[in-house]
Amino acid sequence: MxxxxxxxxxxxxxxxxxxxxxxxxxxxxxxxxxxxxxxxxxxxxxxxxxxxxxxxxxxxxxxxxxxxxxxxxxxxxxxxxxxxxxxxxxxxxxxxxxxxxxxxxxxxxxxxxxxxxxxxxxxxxxxxxxxxxxxxxxxxxxxxxxxxxxxxxxxxxxxxxxxxxxxxxxxxxxxxxxxxxxxxxxxVALDPIQNDTLTLRRKQLLDVLEQTGDPSYPELVLRMIGELDLERGFFILQNGIGHLRSLGAWEAIWAAFVKRHGAKARPLLPTLEEIVRRDAIVAMRAMVTDSDLRFFLALLLNIPDRKQILEMIADRYKGAPLDTIQQWALELLQQDEETCWILDARFPEEVPIFEDEQPGLLLAALDFFLKGGKLPRELQGLTKKTLAALNQAIVNSSWKVLGKKS
Ligand SMILES: [Fe+2]
Missing domain, CATH: 2.60.120.10 (Jelly Rolls)
Structure with a gap:
């Protein structure tokens, strides 16, 4: 000892x-x-x-x-x-x-x-x-x-x-x-020691259907949601939201949950969306070893406010916080043969631009999203549709909280 x-x-x-x-x-x-x-x-x-x-x-x-x-x-x-x-x-x-x-x-x-x-x-x-x-x-x-x-x-x-x-x-x-x-x-507040083993086993069985690509998954969840109480229904939705979204089935299932539980269901939607956002940041954190970048991920995970995040960065690092973030964005930029991404903001698939030009455009779009002002030179030749797609990729990601207008 x-x-x-x-x-x-x-x-x-x-x-x-x-x-x-x-x-x-x-x-x-x-x-x-x-x-x-x-x-x-x-x-x-x-x-x-x-x-x-x-x-x-x-x-x-x-x-x-x-x-x-x-x-x-x-x-x-x-x-x-x-x-x-x-x-x-x-x-x-x-x-x-x-x-x-x-x-x-x-x-x-x-x-x-x-x-x-x-x-x-x-x-x-x-x-x-x-x-x-x-x-x-x-x-x-x-x-x-x-x-x-x-x-x-x-x-x-x-x-x-x-x-x-x-x-x-x-x-x-x-x-x-x-x-x-x-x-x-x-x-939401919940007891993590639920001991609701029936729900646990049902979630695990749904995972089997998900992993085997069984086409009956969304229909079965829809029927369950029509029957289950609020608490158990929430756990089934929490377990399946990612898969249901990828199948395009989420909206119908959420509508069924609201129909079953009325106004009591509404606060649960932002909670389910936040679970997806937080899971993505936690997964990225496991891959990032640099302590400055981890600090940035910690801020994105824990602080839902642009002003507070910028203040925390200003307390710890010299220089303008938005410039520090832009430097981190460059370090976090990843690329493969087809596309590029910064954290969970991925270059939009539908935009027909050569791979080697994509990183510069994504960084410029992020800079514009963070700082506002005049459209950067790199983005000036792009169509409105392309600009909107780039903006949407950032708005739908963990960067959302840092938007100039948020
Ligand atoms: Fe604690």
């Missing part, structure tokens, strides 16, 4: 015991102990890893799937200390059923805090409401942040370096704070 974390555990235990294990006081005790002797300065990550691999005397390890991986470094009947490694990790937006504090031991993260306003329960495990971004902050190595249980601390983390390592000093669970809702912006 690592001596630093044994000592940290003993310190936290003694101070907490002295005030009769007051739950409200625990986050402050954890923050203070981590701040007095920060793991980022005083613990040796390399030694810790070697000790964990070679020494059998370790605390009891859980089977948690959180972290990549999670190591328990100190355990106690009242609380424990864990190290969470993050390789390409982006956490969902979530709240906790425990309290304490976390400390950025290695790497850095973008931290976003949220409020869930006007919650309306659909079932005990599924709510609709309005998820609003409260604050974002960059957490450099050495930062410590308190964790409160319940809906007062809804947050997400986007880890910028690989690996990032966080140390968490936490209670096991705080009574009365379940379920640990996960939030799907902008309008």
């Amino acid at each position: 690592d001596p630093y974390f044994t000592e940290l555990g003993k310190t936290v235990y003694a101070r907490w015991k002295a005030i009769d294990f007051s739950l409200e006081a625990f986050p402050a005790i954890a923050v203070k102990a981590l701040g007095e002797k920060p793991p980022a300065c005083h613990a040796d990550l390399g030694k810790l890893m070697v000790d964990f691999l070679l020494n059998d005397e370790q605390p009891y390890q859980s089977s948690s799937g959180f972290g990549q991986p999670e190591l328990i470094l100190h355990d106690n009947p009242k609380f424990y200390i864990q190290a969470l490694f993050w390789m390409d990790g982006t956490t969902d937006i979530h709240q906790h059923g425990f309290s304490g504090a976390f400390h950025v031991m290695a790497g850095s993260s973008l931290h976003a805090r949220y409020d869930f306003l006007k919650p309306r329960p659909v079932t005990a495990r599924f709510r609709t409401g309005d998820l609003k971004l409260r604050k974002t902050a960059l957490l450099p190595t050495g930062t410590t942040v308190p964790i409160a249980s319940g809906s007062g601390c809804i947050h997400s983390l986007f880890h910028l370096e690989t690996p990032s390592v966080t140390i968490v000093v936490r209670t096991h669970s705080d009574p009365g704070t379940d379920p640990q809702f996960t939030y799907l912006p902008p309008h």
